[in-house]
Structure formats: structure tokens, C-alpha cells
Amino acid sequence: MAAKTLFDKIWDAHVIRSVPGGPDVFFIDKHFIHEVTSPVAFLNLEKRGIPVMYPERTIATPDHNVPTVDQDKTIKDALSRMQVEKLRENCRKYGIELHDLGSDHHGIVHVIGPELGVTQPGMTIVCGDSHTSTHGAFGAIAFGIGTSEVEMVLATQCIMQAKAKKMRIRVEGEVGPGVSAKDIILYIIAQISASGGTGYFIEYAGSAIESLSMEARMTICNMSIEMGARGGLIAPDATTFAYLEGRPYAPKGEAWEQAKAEWLALRTDADAVFDKEYVFDAADIEPMITYGTNPGMGIKIGAAVPEVSRFSGSEQASYVKSLQYMGFEAGQPIKGREVDYVFVGSCTNGRIEDIRAVAHFVKGKRKAPNITAWIVPGSREVEKQAQQEGLVAILEEAGFELRQPGCSACLAMNDDKIPAGKYAVSTSNRNFEGRQGPGARTLLASPLTVAAVAVTGKIADPREVF
Amino acid sequence: MAYDKFTQLRSTMVPLPAENVDTDQIIPARFLKATERKGFGDNLFRDWRYHADGSPKEDFVLNDATYSGKVLVAGKNFGSGSSREHAVWALYDYGFRCVVSSFFADIFKNNCLNIGVLPVTVSVEFADKLFAAVAADPQAEVEIDLEAQIIRLLTDGSEEAFEINSYKKENMKNGFDDIDYLLHMQEEIRAFEQQR
Ligand code: SF4
Numbered sequence: 001m002a003a004k005t006l007f008d009k010i011w012d013a014h015v016i017r018s019v020p021g022g023p024d025v026f027f028i029d030k031h032f033i034h035e036v037t038s039p040v041a042f043l044n045l046e047k048r049g050i051p052v053m054y055p056e057r058t059i060a061t062p063d064h065n066v067p068t069v070d071q072d073k074t075i076k077d078a079l080s081r082m083q084v085e086k087l088r089e090n091c092r093k094y095g096i097e098l099h100d101l102g103s104d105h106h107g108i109v110h111v112i113g114p115e116l117g118v119t120q121p122g123m124t125i126v127c128g129d130s131h132t133s134t135h136g137a138f139g140a141i142a143f144g145i146g147t148s149e150v151e152m153v154l155a156t157q158c159i160m161q162a163k164a165k166k167m168r169i170r171v172e173g174e175v176g177p178g179v180s181a182k183d184i185i186l187y188i189i190a191q192i193s194a195s196g197g198t199g200y201f202i203e204y205a206g207s208a209i210e211s212l213s214m215e216a217r218m219t220i221c222n223m224s225i226e227m228g229a230r231g232g233l234i235a236p237d238a239t240t241f242a243y244l245e246g247r248p249y250a251p252k253g254e255a256w257e258q259a260k261a262e263w264l265a266l267r268t269d270a271d272a273v274f275d276k277e278y279v280f281d282a283a284d285i286e287p288m289i290t291y292g293t294n295p296g297m298g299i300k301i302g303a304a305v306p307e308v309s310r311f312s313g314s315e316q317a318s319y320v321k322s323l324q325y326m327g328f329e330a331g332q333p334i335k336g337r338e339v340d341y342v343f344v345g346s347c348t349n350g351r352i353e354d355i356r357a358v359a360h361f362v363k364g365k366r367k368a369p370n371i372t373a374w375i376v377p378g379s380r381e382v383e384k385q386a387q388q389e390g391l392v393a394i395l396e397e398a399g400f401e402l403r404q405p406g407c408s409a410c411l412a413m414n415d416d417k418i419p420a421g422k423y424a425v426s427t428s429n430r431n432f433e434g435r436q437g438p439g440a441r442t443l444l445a446s447p448l449t450v451a452a453v454a455v456t457g458k459i460a461d462p463r464e465v466f
Numbered sequence: 467m468a469y470d471k472f473t474q475l476r477s478t479m480v481p482l483p484a485e486n487v488d489t490d491q492i493i494p495a496r497f498l499k500a501t502e503r504k505g506f507g508d509n510l511f512r513d514w515r516y517h518a519d520g521s522p523k524e525d526f527v528l529n530d531a532t533y534s535g536k537v538l539v540a541g542k543n544f545g546s547g548s549s550r551e552h553a554v555w556a557l558y559d560y561g562f563r564c565v566v567s568s569f570f571a572d573i574f575k576n577n578c579l580n581i582g583v584l585p586v587t588v589s590v591e592f593a594d595k596l597f598a599a600v601a602a603d604p605q606a607e608v609e610i611d612l613e614a615q616i617i618r619l620l621t622d623g624s625e626e627a628f629e630i631n632s633y634k635k636e637n638m639k640n641g642f643d644d645i646d647y648l649l650h651m652q653e654e655i656r657a658f659e660q661q662r
Contacts, residue, residue: 016658017651019647020633021631022631025648027659027662040551048645053652129549130548145573145576146577147552148644151645155645160644195486318541411495430488430547432491438494439518
């Protein structure tokens, strides 16, 4: 039998039929839905008179467009309210499990899936959201889909997909102090570019990846899409099992032992071949920050913004436009520049370890007067834990404003918007123009760097501050 | 039939040479609040097209009456970022039936094919040729022949072949979507699910 990669093993086990000259009919184990990309799918089902084939394989939560204050009250914004109500109505009608606002497991869809133990090794998982790649951290094939595909999954539990090419990215060695998973992934994206992963599914491997916690692995897989890759995954191991054991949806007793044995086989064969491979040395990675308008535009925090002459033709025009939007000059460092906001949250860095990291570093300090600091837990569970561990008190004392769970300023669909022209250093995943509000300027960084920025009021290297 | 059939298209072009145009630019998140697939065209490229007060930005190509047509010619890495199908709905609703670029983001390309907007990947040279042609003459036309998988610039007759898998091609030509196909497979899907 030909040697297979981890990706091959999971993919091939889920193909029901390969269409000649076309895609595979691909079976989906778990489907997550939220209020923004699902209503039109349900509407179309209704129009065609089709039921949901396996309602128990779909789980819903409202996250993208919910307010992060007063979640116990009626949503003020009429359109947002409509979307959330539609989601409730559709879940009721079709018998889909809903983790509604205010309930124990409400939160960002990619935070609650793992938290509940719904996300498991070997699964295929989709959601109408590109950061579905997060779930790959468990050794699952997980990727984002469009609304037409949401409709397909609801109707038939399948989508039609061509198998992606395979890439492996190995990070070997140990990262230095002050360097976290976010820095690793921002470094990789800066090396490969915002489109360098297009057409591929990535397996992350190497000693630096293996030594990461599950939450850190989620941060890595989460941003696979920012290289254009469909998704990324990491082979399950003892860390994965320790995280999953005992979670509400994880197998129990004998079934757990059996599952573990099966999951251990989920690894790339030694002689399996990838279409592309990269190896990075963890020692080269430093705290990273983005200066431009796509996640590939990242630099080591002390470095200068690249010179315009490094680009040519239409690339140069796009580069200049991007710097104009950000108000930065080529050839200049950005460290030391004042900023206005910090945002800790999102499915990239809105989990308990992230909040712990920030709290640990701001403990006993105050945020700088020029900074507005928002912290938005990824889920109710994270919020509860942060309270129990006393992190909320530390953060509030430091001048941070704690909000209720949701996507919040990551995409600024609700009221949590960064004003035009203002700078925000954010733990989220996208620095596109206007992503955090019309005209807002976003710099992506790790929770640690964000903590350093919050207390100094300027773009700062956490290794020099703490 | 799930959407309009696509066989041949002859049209003038709208040029948008910017690179890495992400779906947040095509349609910003704050306009994703609808629960029906209607009216997204009005907010296509919203923040490039309008000032904060709603007045049009004169220098943006969609506000320049010189350019029109059903074909958008875009820069490299078009449609990156969010999986929102709303981006394609907005392009469709505005009147585009085909997007030409030297490089598309994956999910965006899939979304296009799923609702009947044809993504045509051309070489960087051919894309540059189209940009040059439309700069020289905004009335320059292209012809896209799906059956032959050829895109042709009518001003000088130059052409290039493009790829599309044969399954998607049939779908586009007939206006079928994947659900039509999958619904015929329900028995097979049930049998598969039972073993899981
Ligand atoms: S937190 Fe941001 S990236 Fe994550 S699902 Fe929400 S909007 Fe998408």
C-alpha cells in the first residue's frame, strides 16, 4: 500500500464517490453553523422542500454578530436580532442543537467546538467560516465553506470537493522567551506570503509544534487560511488526548480507550510524499507584528517596514497603497509608535491561556492613558474560568474593559468597532482594510505583545517590557 | 436548475488591478446582516466605492461611467480571506457574470462556481494584456467560450485557454448545482453514514 500522509488517511476515508473529471463526494462528520452564513442556506432548503438529513451532526451558536454587552437583553440592532432569531427558529424547526446567547457553552464557534469535545481526531468538520481550520489542531480535516455548501451539508451531509495538494511545514527546535504560537504562525505567513498556501492543505510538524499546548496548536491551525491554504492539521498525540479526556462529547470508558487506539494511527507514514515542504528553525522566530493590510505583511517587532524598491510592477502599487492606508513609511521601524486600542479576543487568541498570558503580564500595572483596552473571551466557559482564576479582577484593575463572548472587534459586525484612522494592536487574525471598522488600522500580534502595548501605550517588544 | 446557464459571454470589462483584494473589501462584514440573498450589489466594494457619508468616491472604477460590463478583470490573489459567499452574491447582484484574474483564493473560487459566476484564471501576461487593452479603449471586449475553454480579447484576437474541471463545466453550462447531484445520491450517503 502506498504511503499516506495524515491528510490522505482522513480524506480518503471520507470519500463516498469520486466524480470522473471532477470533485470527490466528501462526507462531513460535524458541521458548525452560526447566524450569518446559515439563514440563506435554510431558506433555500425550504424553497426546495428538502429536510435536514442528519440534524444531530450539526451544532449551532450565534457569535459573529452578537453584542458583547447586555447579552441577557433583547438585541438592539434590528438586523442582528433578526439573524439571531432566524438561527433560533431554524434550529427549533430542524432539531439542531443550539448553544444560545447566555447559555453555558455559548461562544465563538471555533472555541466551543473543542471545548465541548465535539472536535475530535480523524473527523471531517466544516463551517461557513474560513477559520474552521482551527479544529485541525486535533488532527481533523476542518475547513471553511460557502453558504451553498452549508446548504449541501444540511441537505445531504456531503459537499463536493477536489482534494487539495499537500504541504508540510516543520518548525524544529525551541523558540526563545517571549515568543508564542501567534509569533510562529505570523512568521510562517510572512515567509510564505498571504497566498503561498493556496491550493494546499498543511500539516504542521516538528519539535516546536509538538511541544505546544492544544490551545497554542489551535492558534497555529486557525491562521492557515491566512496563507490561502484551505486548512492545516497536526497529528494527535498525548497532548491532544489529555485535552479531550472527560469533555462532554468525548467518548467515555471503553469507547475512549478504543478511540485513542484508533487516533494513534493518525499520522503521516515515514515515506509519504508531500507536494511541498518547508522547514523553519524555531530559534529564528521573534515576536512578530504586522504593518500592512494582509497577514503576510509581518515583521519582527524591532525591524523596519520593507523598502518600496523590494517590490515591482503592480505589486509595488498595492504595497504603497497598503502603507498609505496604515500611515506607515517604508524603511522606518514601527516600534515606539503610539497606538490607540488593544483587542484581546477572537478564535485565534481568545482562549484561557491567552487571557492568562495577558493577565500575568499586566498584573499590578495600569494600561497607558492613551489606550482603550478590550478583552473579549472566546466563550462563556473561558469567561467563567477567567473569573474563577481571578484574572478578570487583575485585568479590570489594569484598566481593561471585559466584554461578553463573541467575535466582537475581530470583524466588527456588531458595535465593537475601532474608529477610522485609529490604530489597534489585536490578537485576532486579519488586518484587512476596514476589518475592525471602516478606516480602522489593525496590527496583528500575540497576546504577550498586546499586553506590552497596553501598558506602554506604544508598539513595544514584550521582551523589553516585562 | 439552480442558477442561470453559462455558455458564452461577450462583454466589455471593468478593470480592478489591485492585488490581494480580500472579501472584506468586496463586501464589508457590516453588510452581511441580511437573512435573504437580496440587495448585496449596492454594497459591493462599499468602502472603496463610497465615502463615509455615502457620497461616491469619484476615482473608484465602479463610479467611472467609462467602464462597464459583465466581466471584472482583477489583480492577483483575488477573493482571499473570509469564506462569505456574500462576496460572490454582491458581484452577481451588481451584474458580473465572470471574474478574470491570474490567481484566485480557493474558497472564493469554489463559491463562484457554486452560484454560477465563472472564475477564469489566466496568465499574468494575459491579465496585463487585458488591463492594457481596456486602458487604451474602455470599449474593448472579451469573449469567453466555456465549451471551448477559451478567453479571447476581441481587439487583437489574442486568446488563452483556461482550466475548469469537466463536472463543474457541465454544471455551469446547464445551471445545475451540487445539490442537484447530491440529492440523487442519498441512498449511497445513508449507507456510508451507517458505518460511521
Ligand atoms: S473570531 Fe473572527 S475569525 Fe474567528 S470566527 Fe469570529 S469573525 Fe471569524
